[in-house]
Amino acid sequence: xxxxxxxxxxxxxxxxxxxxxxxxxxxxxxxxxxxxxxxxxxxxxxxxxxxxxxxxxxxxxxxxxxxxxxxxxxxxxxxxxxxxxxxxxxxxxxxxxxxxxxxxxxxxxxxxxxxxxxxxxxxxxxxxxxxxxxxxxxxxxxxxxxxxxxxxxxxxxxxxxxxxxxxxxxxxxxxxxxxxxxxxxxxxxxxxxxxxxxxxxxxxxxxxxxxxxxxxxxxxxxxxxxxxxxxxxxxxxxxxxxxxxxxxxxxxxxxxxxxx
Amino acid sequence: xxxxxxxxxxxxxxxxxxxxxxxxxxxxxxxxxxxxxxxxxxxxxxxxxxxxxxxxxxxxxxxxxxxxxxxxxxxxxxxxxxxxxxxxxxxxxxxxxxxxxxxxxxxxxxxxxxxxxxxxxxxxxxxxxxxxxxxxxxxxxxxxxxxxxxxxxxxxxxxxxxxxxxxxxxxxxxxxxxxxxxxxxxxxxxxxxxxxxxxxxxxxxxxxxxxxxxxxxxxxxxxxxxxxxxxxxxxxxxxxxxxxxxxxxxxxxxxxxxxxxxxxxxxxxxxxxxxxxxxxxxxxxxxxxxxxxxxxxxxxxxxxxxxxxxxxxxxxxxxx
Numbered sequence: 001x002x003x004x005x006x007x008x009x010x011x012x013x014x015x016x017x018x019x020x021x022x023x024x025x026x027x028x029x030x031x032x033x034x035x036x037x038x039x040x041x042x043x044x045x046x047x048x049x050x051x052x053x054x055x056x057x058x059x060x061x062x063x064x065x066x067x068x069x070x071x072x073x074x075x076x077x078x079x080x081x082x083x084x085x086x087x088x089x090x091x092x093x094x095x096x097x098x099x100x101x102x103x104x105x106x107x108x109x110x111x112x113x114x115x116x117x118x119x120x121x122x123x124x125x126x127x128x129x130x131x132x133x134x135x136x137x138x139x140x141x142x143x144x145x146x147x148x149x150x151x152x153x154x155x156x157x158x159x160x161x162x163x164x165x166x167x168x169x170x171x172x173x174x175x176x177x178x179x180x181x182x183x184x185x186x187x188x189x190x191x192x193x194x195x196x197x198x199x200x201x202x203x204x205x206x207x208x209x210x211x212x213x214x215x216x217x218x219x220x221x222x223x224x225x226x227x228x229x230x231x232x233x234x235x236x237x238x239x240x241x242x243x244x245x246x247x248x249x250x251x252x253x254x255x256x257x258x259x260x
Numbered sequence: 261x262x263x264x265x266x267x268x269x270x271x272x273x274x275x276x277x278x279x280x281x282x283x284x285x286x287x288x289x290x291x292x293x294x295x296x297x298x299x300x301x302x303x304x305x306x307x308x309x310x311x312x313x314x315x316x317x318x319x320x321x322x323x324x325x326x327x328x329x330x331x332x333x334x335x336x337x338x339x340x341x342x343x344x345x346x347x348x349x350x351x352x353x354x355x356x357x358x359x360x361x362x363x364x365x366x367x368x369x370x371x372x373x374x375x376x377x378x379x380x381x382x383x384x385x386x387x388x389x390x391x392x393x394x395x396x397x398x399x400x401x402x403x404x405x406x407x408x409x410x411x412x413x414x415x416x417x418x419x420x421x422x423x424x425x426x427x428x429x430x431x432x433x434x435x436x437x438x439x440x441x442x443x444x445x446x447x448x449x450x451x452x453x454x455x456x457x458x459x460x461x462x463x464x465x466x467x468x469x470x471x472x473x474x475x476x477x478x479x480x481x482x483x484x485x486x487x488x489x490x491x492x493x494x495x496x497x498x499x500x501x502x503x504x505x506x507x508x509x510x511x512x513x514x515x516x517x518x519x520x521x522x523x524x525x526x527x528x529x530x531x532x533x534x535x536x537x538x539x540x541x542x543x544x545x546x547x548x549x550x551x552x553x554x555x556x557x558x559x560x561x562x563x564x565x566x567x568x569x570x571x572x573x574x575x576x577x578x579x580x
Contacts (some may be wrong), residue, residue: 011393013393013394013396013529014529017393017396017397019397024393024397035530036511091371092362092371092372093365093366093370093371093372096366115358115511116510118393118394119392119393120392120399121375121390121391121392121393121394121395121510121533122374122375122390122392123358123362123374123375124361124362124365124371124372124374125362126362127330127359127361127362127363127366128362128363128365128366130363130366131362131363131366131367132366136330136331136439136441136442137330137359137363138330138442139330139358139359140355140358140359142504153445155448156355157355157504157505157512158327158328158355158356158447159269159271159328159354159355159356160271160447160449161447161448161449161505162447162448162504162505163327163328163444163446163447163448164444164445164446164447164448165442165443165444165445166442166443166445167441167442167443168440168441168442171441171442176511177494177511177530178494178497178498178504178507178511215404218371218404219365219370219371219372219403219404219405219407220371220372220373220401220402220403220404221401221402221404222399222400222401223387223399223400223401223402224399224400225392225397225398225399225400226397226398226399226400227396227397227398228391228395228397228398231536231541231554231555231557233553233554233555233556233559234556234557234558234559235557235558235559236553236559236560236561237558237559237560237561237562238548238561238562239562240562241560241562241563241566241567241570242566242570244560244561244562244567245560245562245567245570245571245574246570246574248542248558248560249571249574249575249578251558252519252540252542252558253578256519256539256540256557256558258519258540258578259578260462260485260486260487260575260578260579
């Protein structure tokens with residue numbers, strides 16, 4: 001089974017994110033693989049461990065994206081494609097178009113990726129890619145079973161329960177992080193990753209011109225980023241629960257107008 | 261003239277509140293609105309959509325639409341867009357909306373803005389505010405090209421007005437075949453008749469501090485007594501203590517109730533991102549250092565197993 005996993009390199013949101021004049025400050029930011037994409041890499045590795053085949057990673061962005069790809073290779077992915085892309089702001093539509101170009105003429109059985117990227121939290125790219133490639137999509141899966149080279153059963157977390165969906169490959173599938181716990185790269189994995197093939201492509205290698213890139217190739221743009229007013233810690237109640245709980249509830253009713 | 265097509269969502273044959281929020285928003289902005297209603301045995305809801313200000317209601321009512329199906333729903337929404345001449349499509353950012361929004365946009369050859377919490381509209385010029393970076397930031401976005409605007413709006417971002425049903429002007433959509441490569445077989449519904457997490461005004465959630473299924477079950481009656489939806493952290497759902505449908509967080513349901521009670525939840529970043537829009541947060545945790553206290557308006561440092569019975573007594577007193 002040949003699987004391609006588009007991954008996105010994002011600022012580590014567990015750390016402080018700064019904004020200056022409406023832009024995210026990249027200086028001093030630690031970049032990581034978006035957590036849902038790590039889940040996708042793990043899922044792809046488990047599938048190929050069962051059925052054979054290879055996992056290819058796809059990353060789009062500046063030079064630093066190659067570090068995220070190396071990390072994915074160290075987890076066990078077999079090879080990587082880096083679209084070296086310096087066009088700056090690009091929306092999901094624009095990225096999906098680039099991915100579609102990469103995948104033209106390459107035959108993957110499965111495109112597996114995170115349900116959203118941790119920086120934009122938009123969750124648009126994979127489904128747009130599926131539409132551009134005329135492939136079926138199943139998003140937000142929490143489990144898979146009946147794995148075969150031509151299809152599988154997917155369990156999608158839907159609004160009213162877990163939807164059980166049989167799918168024929170090729171297809172685009174996005175993962176919820178409940179699917180698995182991604183493995184950590186081993187020392188041996190990190191050493192081996194250095195020798196694994198990484199193909200670097202430019203947009204022009206993909207036959208894409210300026211009108212298809214950056215803001216020109218996008219349908220939406222971000223005007224500015226802002227820090228929302230952060231919540232402040234309120235009142236603390238410490239001591240015996242038989243005293244603290246009634247006190248807190250009394251305040252909830254009188255100050256916050258709790259009604260049950 | 262801008263015209264909005266609202267993609268309606270139902271549960272057990274009844275319209276969900278976020279759909280009514282969208283129609284109320286369109287009305288408050290004096291926008292012409294129509295809606296598309298898809299599902300099994302949902303036709304009866306057309307009149308309520310009309311009551312909420314929907315002009316024509318495009319209806320696809322078929323047994324084969326009982327469970328969400330990307331291919332069929334996309335085809336139906338695209339058909340309704342074509343027939344209505346809508347210039348904007350509004351969806352809710354439910355799991356259905358999240359799956360459908362980008363597919364519909366790409367089908368129509370346009371971009372989308374998802375999970376919007378604030379919308380400014382001047383004709384078809386739209387400025388949208390949406391959270392990003394695990395809600396550490398918000399971004400203000402706009403569409404840069406002409407064409408259809410496809411937007412998903414977060415549940416609870418706007419209020420639903422009260423309205424009564426009116427006789428709807430309905431148009432039946434023809435039911436598509438669907439993609440033969442996908443077979444939507446079944447839906448495993450774990451429990452029913454519970455308050456939906458993203459519609460509740462109070463949410464009571466449990467975390468790892470409950471110690472297991474028994475601990476979760478210990479807190480659950482309190483949710484019932486408070487008329488609250490019952491939520492859980494990812495740790496609880498992944499451990500199998502509670503079904504995944506209860507999961508609150510970015511992977512799960514994003515909630516913004518009036519009151520959020522966190523019992524034994526430490527406050528991992530993706531959990532905080534999924535509930536920090538709550539108006540009032542109450543945290544109960546043994547660990548005084550738990551990150552949840554940093555966002556809590558009322559923080560009780562204590563043992564949830566001792567606190568819950570006291571909560572139940574106090575709630576009973578308020579009710580009487």
